[in-house]
Amino acid sequence: xxxxxxxxxxxxxxxxxxxxxxxxxxxxxxxxxxxxxxxxxxxxxxxxxxxxxxxxxxxxxxxxxxxxxxxxxxxxxxxxxxxxxxxxxxxxxxxxxxxxxxxxxxxxxxxxxxxxxxxxxxxxxxxxxxxxxxxxxxxxxxxxxxxxxxxxxxxxxxxxxxxxxxxxxxxxxxxxxxxxxxxxxxxxxxxxxxxxxxxxxxxxxxxxxxxx
Ligand code: 0O2
Ligand code: 0O2
Numbered sequence: 001x002x003x004x005x006x007x008x009x010x011x012x013x014x015x016x017x018x019x020x021x022x023x024x025x026x027x028x029x030x031x032x033x034x035x036x037x038x039x040x041x042x043x044x045x046x047x048x049x050x051x052x053x054x055x056x057x058x059x060x061x062x063x064x065x066x067x068x069x070x071x072x073x074x075x076x077x078x079x080x081x082x083x084x085x086x087x088x089x090x091x092x093x094x095x096x097x098x099x100x101x102x103x104x105x106x107x108x109x110x111x112x113x114x115x116x117x118x119x120x121x122x123x124x125x126x127x128x129x130x131x132x133x134x135x136x137x138x139x140x141x142x143x144x145x146x147x148x149x150x151x152x153x154x155x156x157x158x159x160x161x162x163x164x165x166x167x168x169x170x171x172x173x174x175x176x177x178x179x180x181x182x183x184x185x186x187x188x189x190x191x192x193x194x195x196x197x198x199x200x201x202x203x204x205x206x207x208x209x210x211x212x
Contacts, residue, residue: 011073014135015043037084043075071138099123114176117142145179
């Protein structure tokens with residue numbers, strides 16, 4: 001147990017730091033009354049039981065987890081519009097505080113399950129008392145519609161231990177199409193929505209200042 005704690009400590013640090021940094025981007029956009037491409041940020045360190053399950057499934061020896069299991073640390077950015085994903089990806093590419101190891105575009109190339117999301121694998125440096133340690137972090141960037149679908153599908157996968165019945169699989173594929181259409185429709189009225197949100201955020205900022 002102690003060994004797991006030692007192994008996972010820098011992963012927790014990496015997730016916590018990235019959450020603060022990415023939420024900071026959202027705050028900067030909000031303060032400048034611009035549309036924020038980041039709706040919310042979450043993150044987690046994979047639970048030990050899931051690490052062991054995935055390592056067994058992928059034949060990864062426990063001694064090689066750090067190099068071969070790429071999503072022990074996971075951070076997720078959820079956006080309102082598909083176009084925001086590109087903005088976020090550009091913001092991430094410009095940063096100097098970590099390296100991008102790989103990008104996987106499951107939006108242009110959705111998975112057979114219907115899963116859509118943009119994944120970036122980061123090499124994030126954590127300052128430990130023993131010196132710097134680079135940690136792999138999987139960053140998932142997706143719209144709220146993609147996130148809704150993935151969350152539901154993830155629960156069903158869990159319920160059926162990965163073997164989702166065919167009729168439910170088919171429904172999920174249709175739901176994935178529906179989520180895609182929802183993203184498309186929202187993109188079309190994006191300017192209208194953004195204008196409305198700008199008015200609301202300016203009003204909120206105004207009343208916040210009045211209360212001070
Ligand atoms: P579930 O539903 O069983 O998965 P905060 O206090 O907001 O700083 P907190 O409360 O620790 O942070 O959690 P946060 O960051 O709001 O969200 C954690 C939840 O988001 C977890 O759910 C994860 O499922 C999910 N999550 C976030 N990012 C990722 C990611 O990159 N990959 C995966 N797989 N999941 C992610 P719970 O609470 O564990 O419950
Ligand atoms: P959890 O419970 O989310 O932490 P693999 O696991 O082999 O499919 P690989 O090659 O490690 O995937 O990397 P990939 O596919 O780029 O990213 C893995 C993570 O993406 C998954 O983590 C999920 O969070 C998410 N993901 C990928 N495919 C799907 C899918 O079809 N449905 C849903 N809901 N999520 C998906 P884990 O390990 O599954 O675990």
